[in-house]
Amino acid sequence: MGRYVLTSIVRGLLTLFAVSLIVFVLARISGDPIAVLTPSDMSKEDRAAVAANWGLDKPIHEQYVVFVQRALQGDFGDSFTVSQATATEVIWSRFPATLRLAGAALLLITIAGVPLGVLAATRRGKWADRSARFLALIGQSIPEFWLGLVAIWIFAVRLRWLPTSGDTGPSSYVMPSIVVALFGIAAILRLLRSGMLETLQAEYIKLARLQGFSPTRIRWRHAFKPALIAPLTFFGQVFVHLIAGATVTEIVFNWPGVGLLAFTSAAGRDFPVVQAIALFTAAIIVATNITVDLLYAWIDPRVRLGGKAVAG
Amino acid sequence: MPRLPWLPILILAGLLVIPAILAPWLTPHDPLRGELLERLTPPGWVEGGSWTYPLGTDGQGRDILTRIIFGARISLSVAMSAIGIGLLVGGSLGLVGGYFGGFIDKVIMWMIDTFLSLPFVLLALVVVSAIGPSFQLVIVLTSATVWAYVARQVRGETLSIREQDFVARARVSGLSALKIIRRHIVPNTVSPLIVVATLQVGLVILEEASLSFIGAGIPPPNPSWGVMVAGGRDLIASAWWVSFFPGLAILSIVLALNSLGDWLRDYLDPRTRQQMGSPLRPAGRTPARGDGQAGVPEHPSDGLPPAVLEVSDLRTYLFTRAGVTRAVDGVTLSVRESETVGIVGESGSGKTMLGLSIVRLTPEHVSRIVGGEIRVGGTDVSTLPESELRGFRAANLSMIFQDPEQSLNPVFTVGSLLNEAIRARFPDLSAAQVQSRAVEALRSVNVPDPERRLRSFPHQLSGGMKQRVVSAMAMIGQPKLIIADEPTTSLDATIQAQFLHLLKDLQARTGVALLLITHDFGIIAELADRVAVMYAGRLVEQGAVRDIFNRPSHPYTRALLEARPAAHTRTDRLKTIEGNPPSLIDLPVGCRFAPRCAYATEECDERYPPETVIGELHRSACLRAEEEPWLNRS
Numbered sequence: 020m021g022r023y024v025l026t027s028i029v030r031g032l033l034t035l036f037a038v039s040l041i042v043f044v045l046a047r048i049s050g051d052p053i054a055v056l057t058p059s060d061m062s063k064e065d066r067a068a069v070a071a072n073w074g075l076d077k078p079i080h081e082q083y084v085v086f087v088q089r090a091l092q093g094d095f096g097d098s099f100t101v102s103q104a105t106a107t108e109v110i111w112s113r114f115p116a117t118l119r120l121a122g123a124a125l126l127l128i129t130i131a132g133v134p135l136g137v138l139a140a141t142r143r144g145k146w147a148d149r150s151a152r153f154l155a156l157i158g159q160s161i162p163e164f165w166l167g168l169v170a171i172w173i174f175a176v177r178l179r180w181l182p183t184s185g186d187t188g189p190s191s192y193v194m195p196s197i198v199v200a201l202f203g204i205a206a207i208l209r210l211l212r213s214g215m216l217e218t219l220q221a222e223y224i225k226l227a228r229l230q231g232f233s234p235t236r237i238r239w240r241h242a243f244k245p246a247l248i249a250p251l252t253f254f255g256q257v258f259v260h261l262i263a264g265a266t267v268t269e270i271v272f273n274w275p276g277v278g279l280l281a282f283t284s285a286a287g288r289d290f291p292v293v294q295a296i297a298l299f300t301a302a303i304i305v306a307t308n309i310t311v312d313l314l315y316a317w318i319d320p321r322v323r324l325g326g327k328a329v330a331g
Numbered sequence: 332m333p334r335l336p337w338l339p340i341l342i343l344a345g346l347l348v349i350p351a352i353l354a355p356w357l358t359p360h361d362p363l364r365g366e367l368l369e370r371l372t373p374p375g376w377v378e379g380g381s382w383t384y385p386l387g388t389d390g391q392g393r394d395i396l397t398r399i400i401f402g403a404r405i406s407l408s409v410a411m412s413a414i415g416i417g418l419l420v421g422g423s424l425g426l427v428g429g430y431f432g433g434f435i436d437k438v439i440m441w442m443i444d445t446f447l448s449l450p451f452v453l454l455a456l457v458v459v460s461a462i463g464p465s466f467q468l469v470i471v472l473t474s475a476t477v478w479a480y481v482a483r484q485v486r487g488e489t490l491s492i493r494e495q496d497f498v499a500r501a502r503v504s505g506l507s508a509l510k511i512i513r514r515h516i517v518p519n520t521v522s523p524l525i526v527v528a529t530l531q532v533g534l535v536i537l538e539e540a541s542l543s544f545i546g547a548g549i550p551p552p553n554p555s556w557g558v559m560v561a562g563g564r565d566l567i568a569s570a571w572w573v574s575f576f577p578g579l580a581i582l583s584i585v586l587a588l589n590s591l592g593d594w595l596r597d598y599l600d601p602r603t604r605q606q607m608g609s610p611l612r613p614a615g616r617t618p619a620r621g622d623g624q625a626g627v628p629e630h631p632s633d634g635l636p637p638a639v640l641e642v643s644d645l646r647t648y649l650f651t652r653a654g655v656t657r658a659v660d661g662v663t664l665s666v667r668e669s670e671t672v673g674i675v676g677e678s679g680s681g682k683t684m685l686g687l688s689i690v691r692l693t694p695e696h697v698s699r700i701v702g703g704e705i706r707v708g709g710t711d712v713s714t715l716p717e718s719e720l721r722g723f724r725a726a727n728l729s730m731i732f733q734d735p736e737q738s739l740n741p742v743f744t745v746g747s748l749l750n751e752a753i754r755a756r757f758p759d760l761s762a763a764q765v766q767s768r769a770v771e772a773l774r775s776v777n778v779p780d781p782e783r784r785l786r787s788f789p790h791q792l793s794g795g796m797k798q799r800v801v802s803a804m805a806m807i808g809q810p811k812l813i814i815a816d817e818p819t820t821s822l823d824a825t826i827q828a829q830f831l832h833l834l835k836d837l838q839a840r841t842g843v844a845l846l847l848i849t850h851d852f853g854i855i856a857e858l859a860d861r862v863a864v865m866y867a868g869r870l871v872e873q874g875a876v877r878d879i880f881n882r883p884s885h886p887y888t889r890a891l892l893e894a895r896p897a898a899h900t901r902t903d904r905l906k907t908i909e910g911n912p913p914s915l916i917d918l919p920v921g922c923r924f925a926p927r928c929a930y931a932t933e934e935c936d937e938r939y940p941p942e943t944v945i946g947e948l949h950r951s952a953c954l955r956a957e958e959e960p961w962l963n964r965s
């Protein structure tokens with residue numbers, strides 16, 4: 020178990036290393052680093068100060084050390100577009116809005132995706148299964164940005180039921196959270212359905228039925244828990260897609276979160292802010308993956324306790 | 332051959348491939364330059380619209396239909412480039428990792444995991460704020476995930492093929508790694524890769540559109556669909572068509588690709604191939620046909636224990652696309668209290684379906700009991716409604732399966748499984764009483780150190796120990812009948828003997844009736860009182876074990892007995908009988924064993940042999956049973 024957790028953490032650190040390297044290399048190698056790291060309207064003296072600050076006169080590997088040291092302290096430089104603020108401060112001011120939207124979307128994903136996945140598996144081939152699978156197909160195929168725009172057009176412009184954009188109270192959560200959640204619902208539904216179909220065929224389910232347990236008990240206790248094992252390994256990828264979807268959704272709905280910030284900063288060439296967001300997001304992904312690994316061990320005793328692990 | 336998914340194919344051809352190739356000839360307008368005077372013309376059918384611009388024009392007066400058609404070019408070329416790079420890079424890395432394993436495989440696996448957890452949308456924005464958007468950037472970013480998916484698939488496939496005999500043989504014969512990979516492994520990875528590639532094309536098109544929408548993809552004014560949707564973003568209140576149609580194109584194409592991918596996965600996967608599509612609706616119960624097997628060996632009512640199980644003319648059919656499989660096709664059988672009856676047959680004889688039918692656990696959506704009766708203690712299980720079935724089964728029936736690995740839920744401890752089973756039966760017991768019953772249950776099946784074992788998870792127990800736990804659970808409800816389906820097949824020889832001994836012991840203590848399904852006459856000899864031989868869905872001979880061994884009266888039984896390995900070697904098949912059992916879909920009218928029977932006559936092909944009485948309880952469904960031609964021959 021200790022070894023397992025350690026592996027998970029080391030893998031996470033390696034991922035962070037890769038992202039930091041990408042970001043660093045982009046700023047230093049592609050074109051003129053000074054031009055990337057400073058706003059175009061900056062004075063000569065200030066530019067020289069920034070260059071000295073980041074050690075741009077030193078060899079490249081020393082520059083990377085400086086970069087990492089500063090990144091670890093949350094220092095990514097000052098924002099070009101927001102005056103008198105560091106990149107980190109700008110991100111922190113936007114983070115709560117993203118967290119609220121993500122929370123709403125995660126809630127939707129759990130209360131819709133999980134029951135639908137179980138329902139689809141237990142009603143295999145029936146209309147409930149077919150409609151759930153159709154929903155999953157749509158959820159995986161629809162571009163979030165377009166769904167968002169169409170929703171705005173119908174529900175905000177035409178019907179005037181909901182606000183078009185921004186974070187303006189509970190009703191403003193409806194459209195963006197559904198748009199973000201749709202992909203997650205589709206993914207969870209599919210993964211859980213196939214996991215459940217597999218466990219429902221296992222002999223231990225037949226034996227549980229012979230024990231006379233109620234169908235609900237069999238579904239949610241005996242089939243559901245082992246059915247989570249396989250889908251969990253895919254959760255990391257689903258999460259990355261969710262982040263991408265959430266970024267695009269924030270842009271469509273002008274949601275004042277980190278995703279919209281990344282978009283406006285990139286458009287304004289505010290490199291410090293964009294690179295900080297990328298690293299920050301990578302850190303969140305890594306933390307999520309480690310959590311998922313722990314969850315996996317908690318659910319599957321074969322991982323937790325070691326011993327001969329048998330697939331299935 | 333299942334039906335082709337025509338709709339997705341048509342959508343892909345009509346919206347993606349044909350427009351991409353023929354774009355300049357399909358439309359009179361210029362995709363890049365518009366008529367400013369014709370700005371924001373609505374679609375042809377909307378008021379104020381014009382059919383010159385069927386889907387309207389955008390904010391710069393460009394024809395939307397034209398741009399959508401040219402957009403197909405961009406989508407398709409991005410997709411093809413990304414998939415090409417992804418297949419090349421991912422394919423070779425996957426082959427290397429899967430074939431050579433070891434450290435290099437670990438590194439490749441780590442790279443796959445890392446690439447699949449990178450936030451590419453945000454990295455794209457980083458690149459854009461450093462150097463601006465470009466076509467190349469889109470291809471790099473999209474192929475960065477494709478290769479990882481491809482590599483993972485190829486690696487897994489390579490790993491499993493590498494373990495197979497023909498590869499090992501090729502390696503021994505001195506074939507170089509490169510040749511083995513080219514000749515044996517690459518061809519086998521093709522069909523799963525087709526599925527992955529199809530799904531990835533959809534994903535890449537979606538990613539390209541997303542990137543273009545946020546300004547990190549194809550630089551405007553190129554008519555990428557994502558760029559077009561972005562262009563209409565601020566016009567959504569006044570000119571919905573500018574965003575709507577390009578997005579609809581993306582949705583239709585990705586939807587088509589995903590459903591095509593799903594279809595291909597089902598079609599190319601050998602496991603799902605037979606059961607493709609939804610099964611035909613099982614027909615209602617049909618009246619039992621009365622041919623053959625009518626003569627039930629009536630138990631003389633001379634103070635023998637009562638019958639626990641009485642199966643008469645049972646028919647369980649499977650309804651699949653391939654046809655109706657008559658897995659159990661008119662079986663009549665009984666088991667008394669304290670009696671052990673064996674069912675012997677080759678795999679595919681229907682013996683497992685017979686066992687599952689008795690407890691009504693045959694695969695729900697494809698099978699149905701279409702005729703006959705299953706009486707357990709007088710109650711007909713075959714017609715019991717689901718609500719009553721649950722309690723009835725819990726009180727009367729139990730089962731032990733072949734694979735102990737599969738019989739215990741991996742995520743619960745032995746203790747929690749036992750406790751749950753005890754509580755379900757005896758809800759009034761206190762926690763301590765439940766606990767002591769669980770210990771008792773384990774002790775009764777000779778599990779050493781039961782207190783400690785209660786805290787174990789199944790994977791911490793050996794196969795034999797697991798099977799003991801399964802029998803402990805089976806005994807908790809004090810069942811009248813246990814059906815044991817190949818209970819010792821997956822155990823080692825010594826453990827096998829111990830387990831058979833345990834079953835005997837449990838029966839002696841409780842008087843439980845045992846229906847023992849096996850392919851092994853050795854186990855029958857050791858455990859059973861009577862035996863029934865099953866072939867192609869029917870019992871061809873039954874009788875007391877002694878009688879069957881001394882005077883087998885059906886050529887199939889004789890063949891089975893002769894094929895029996897001399898020593899207790901573990902074999903899953905009876906190898907020496909020539910030929911194969913008939914398909915249960917197209918069964919012959921006459922004797923089902925005729926094609927393999929050395930004594931077959933013309934009459935054997937004409938009608939199903941009625942039962943011949945050989946002795947007390949001994950019946951054989953062979954036309955020549957009385958004549959016994961096999962006796963003269965040898």
Ligand code: SF4
Binds near residue numbers: 923953
């Ligand atoms: S009925 Fe004919 S074909 Fe069938 S087993 Fe007897 S002799 Fe052979």
